[in-house]
Amino acid sequence: MTYHNALTGRISIPLQIYHITICTHQRTPLFRQLRTGRMVVQELKYIQDYKYADSLAWVIMPDHLHWLMQLxxxxxxxxxxxxxxxxxxxxxxxxxxxxxxLWQKGFNEHALRKEEDIKQIARYIVANPLRANLVSKVGDYPLWDAIWL
Incomplete structure (x- = not known):
């Protein structure tokens, strides 16, 4: 069953893969502290454990989250x-x-098309700390994961 949200105009499709971006309120870098970022990780795990969605890849940046997930x-x-x-x-x-x-209102989403390379998008997501010059190697950044490890 496809869900339609009349307020936002969003369509939600079961089993669809989405790239989600959520920013902190006023882009405040609340996740600079590892412990605070790990709290967000626990909630990603909760979503997975309770079968709301499967996390394929994610990275928690100091002021936003990128999340590749399948409903x-x-x-x-x-x-x-x-x-x-x-x-x-x-x-x-x-x-x-x-x-x-904690978060800005709303979120940005991109529903992946069949022809899009999911692993390439996952690589883009987990490489965010490199592009932001937070680390010199992805493995040095503690707040990311991908199912293709």
């Missing part, structure tokens, strides 16, 4: 992102003893 058969993209953003906001705010928005 399950019953979840909508908006519902998965709402759950993820709500859970991460709760745990990160509690840890940092802060209140308010």
């Amino acid at each position: 399950n058969e019953t979840a909508s993209l908006s519902s998965v992102l709402k759950r993820f953003k709500g859970r991460t906001t709760s745990v990160v705010n509690r840890h940092l003893q802060r209140t308010g928005a």
Whole structure:
């Protein structure tokens, strides 16, 4: 069943692979601390463990997240992102003893077409720390993963 969100105009297709980008509120670099970034990792794991979506690749940058994921058969993209953003906001705010928005409103998504090279997109995602000059080797950056390891 395809889901359509009338408010955003987004269409959510079961088993579709999406490249998602979510930025922190006001692009605040809240994930410079490894511990805070690991809290986001735990929530990505939660989404996977409860079968809302499968994570194919992701990287948590200081002020945003890139996530290559495949929806399950019953979840909508908006519902998965709402759950993820709500859970991460709760745990990160509690840890940092802060209140308010953790993420910017909405998110950017790109539904992959069949002809697109999924592994190439995954490589692009995990290489973000290199392009941002945060590390000289991808393996030196602690907040990324891909199923093709």
